[in-house]
Amino acid sequence: MSKSLYISEKPSVAQEFLKALKLNAKKHDGYMEADTAIVTWCVGHLVTMSYPESYDASLKRWTLETLPFLPNEFLYEVIPNVSKQFNIVKQLLNRDDVDKIYVCTDSGREGEYIYRLVDQMAGVPDSKEKRRVWIDSQTEEEILRGIREAKELSDYDNLSDAAYLRAKEDYLMGINFSRVLTLKYGQSVSNFLKSEKRAAISVGRVMTCVLGMVVRREREIRAFVKTPFYRVVSTFSLSGKEFDGEFRAVEGSKYYNTPMLYKENGFKERIYAEKLIEELSVNQPIKAVIESIEKKKENKNPPLLFNLAELQNECSKLFKISPDETLKVTQELYEKKLVTYPRTDARVLSTAVSKEIHKNLSGLRNYMHAKDFASEILENGSYKGIAKSRYVNDKQITDHYAIIPTGQGFGAFQSLNNHAKNVYETIVRRFLSIFYPPAVYQKISIVSQIEQEKFFSNFKIIVDEGYLKVTKNSFDKRNQDVNSQAPQSSDSANKNDISDKGDNSEESNDKVDLDLINLIKNLKKGMEIDVQGLAIKEGETSPPKRYNSGSMILAMENAGQLIEDEELRAQIKGSGIGTSATRAEILNKLCKIEYLSLNKKTQIITPTKLGEMIFDVVNASIKSLLNPELTASWEKGLTYVSEGNITKDEYMLKLEGFVSRMTVGVKNLNNQSYLRNGFEAIAENYQK
Incomplete structure (x- = not known):
């Protein structure tokens, strides 16, 4: 008897699919199986790109002679600590009785990449029918709709190409630029810091640009003279x-x-x-x-609805929590069916959703802070004209519409901590406000x-x-x-x-x-x-303000510009640095490697001495990495690939040319001694 296989990104999501499908399934190690279907899961990424030494053992040693590193074909490998789950998934994907595969990973570029890597490494034959489930929330109704309307996986090939290219871009820039800068300048940094080991200089397409934004702002503040x-x-x-x-x-x-x-x-x-x-x-x-x-x-x-960047900015102001924490909280609300998909750039609803919005409002009558408003909206019928308002625009939606409450999931509400309850209330109030007249x-x-x-x-x-x-x-x-x-x-x-x-x-x-x-x-x-x-x-006169974690997310979304006016932000949308799914992670990494410092109480971001030194190194070698507009243009290029406007080969040719030119350019520089004066000027600002 043939079976359908449903593969999600996380075990918790797999459980929701199991409930929605009402399967009487038997639990096994790493999957659940019923008479007609099997449900399994990844645990985030199961496969990753291989380090250069996997191509050639000699590449483990960092040398200028081996740069630039531009492989003809990229190698991938199973992540060791999740190899057990990978092998379970691989076996299920290739089982003879599995003839249809439903890909249920998160509905976005990263979720697409997670499954495609597994499919590639598992060698799943093309003869099997593969369908993509694309959902905006984890309610039973939405899951069943997603399965019912699932398109062929090949319909998402352009998105898959963009996902692969994003990973290759970060890989090639990270490895080539980090290695060449470390080899050329690492010793100079170490000598100045009086460290015995050569400093490893970590750079990346997005993270270095963000570092540049923070350092430049700090230097503007220092140079500012009050009038x-x-x-x-x-x-x-x-x-x-x-x-x-x-x-x-x-x-x-x-x-x-x-x-x-x-x-x-x-x-x-x-x-x-x-x-x-x-x-x-x-x-x-x-x-x-x-x-x-x-x-x-x-x-x-009323303001437009929340996308992830706007919500992260609002939570930074209201609760002094980091963008990463906001994302974690909103992801929890999503997994508990309380809100729609969080990793979205859109601030509007789709026409299709607007036609069913009364269901969300009806459900909110079960929430103490919304019941009176929701009842009033339903009684006066103000929701009926929402499709013709500025809050509904299909052209402004790529993968997902704005973050809104589903009107469901209240069984899990009491298990939330106070932060999560407050974030939920913030989302609900923004949603309800669009059904009311202007002030x-x-x-x-x-x-x-x-x-x-x-x-x-x-x-x-x-x-x-x-x-x-x-x-x-x-x-x-x-x-x-x-x-x-x-x-x-x-x-x-x-x-x-x-x-x-x-x-x-x-x-x-x-x-x-x-x-x-x-x-x-x-x-x-x-x-x-x-x-x-x-x-x-x-x-x-006042000096420029330092970025806080929320305003930094907004500045990243708007290609380095901190635009307060929401109408102007809407105009520049789609030209950001990084994506809604990665921006918080980038800030985290910069703090972890001690290039930036984040005050947890105020959420104010400042550079560290090391961070400023790395800025000077990049400014003297690969200055374009510090350019927000250029960094945003790479992200825009990935969007063009996902929309089918340019091919993956065209993008790859441009990428390899850039990496090669920049790497060779740094190899030919001899300006290490020039940086010493800059390092000394930086150090004066960090003397205790």
Whole structure:
């Protein structure tokens, strides 16, 4: 009797397939078997690329003469500590009674690679039918759909080609560049550090680029010189209430475009600010005239849904946890059927999913922090138009749609730790918010004139909280004992900026003076108001911020640019450094080899002395490895391969040419002594 074989990436996933298929299976060592089907699993990677010494024993010794190393055919081998499971899987794949194979590894490039390597090493004949199961969550319904709609494995050959190429790229760059740089500069690094062994210099396509981003930012901060500036602020009196205005040297001002200004709202020296106050205080009492007052409504839409990078950034801010920990937590939520597939770059839903979204909402009525909102959404039917909104776009989805709650899996909820529960709540609230209207603000802008100089006051009042009522997390102590219906004052530098910041950002719980707002609303152009006083506020320019683990993930996603605006981030999507599945791992590796340091409490990332030295070595030898745009272009090239726009041979030709040119170029350099001065300059910043 012929049987189908289901092969997953992990034992826990295999159990979910077994449950969904409702198989009465007998447990064996490394697999489970029923009358009609067998379920087995990998344990992550079972096969890996061989080291150079497997090609030729002489290559075990690192020498310049053996570089560049560019094999005609790549060798692979079974990973020793998982060889037992590999042999079990190999035997099952080649069993005569197995005529159909369902590939159920994770639905992405890495999952594809894991199975293809096993298939290659196991020598599975092409005569067997092979189908690819592609799912977005581990719910029973989704697993059965994935099996039912499984396509031929060959439909994913382009994705497989991209996966193989990514591994070959990391392998060739890692081995050639790490060896040539170690041979050329390792002794110089060791001598400076007074180490007996020659330092092994570890570089890679993505990790070295990330190191460069951190080092450059640190050097910008060191080189930064604070510049003081002086603002002049007026205090206006209105029926016993006060509000501020800020001087700006706009056209018509005596100070417009003069060298006395640092910017239009600040002077370079205090003496100029004092002079302005003196000029405006000649006539007492000081009066101001309302030159203009503008009132307008402003809508703020709910943000796009979470992809992994956005979630990692949010969790870094909210919980001070690393991207790696966020991924582990979200993977756990996925495996417990609570959320959809985490390793996604998309921030939108597919049309197909949007048509069934009521099921997710219905399930969320079983979750205490969502039940009222989910019920409200279902009752008013706001989910029905979601397919026509910006939150649904098939063109912005490659492998998977955004991370959303499934509305299932609550049986496992109590077993979660607090971090996992909080991450889940964060995902749920972001999801629910897209079914609510925008938050509506009223903005009031006032221009007041004292003599010939103009002062500017701005107010922002929340009129309708819209989606913001969903975003207040239960674990955020700032939301406790606050009347959610009352407008609140923001933590803006301008105390007149009155708003509810929302989106889990910092906010003050100071109540707005509604009497003042009503007085301001009644102001008219040409009205005269009292000036209670004029004061100088001293400020100074701020250095660039260091990356934290979350902002670094976002910067990697956006080719080295830390883009705060989500609309701009959407435009540059697909040009990132690394992938959603690998970015956290890269940061981990850089910390493990002590090139970077991560403060666990603050999640701030800084370079180490060794990391800065390696940066200088690369900068003097293979500078292009530090270029985020170039690094992102390699990732883009892999996307082109997976989409079938270029062939694997075209990509490989470009890759080998690059590796060869860079390696030979380093071999011909003789600049070791030049680096000594740079090392000494670095060391001065690390003296205790």
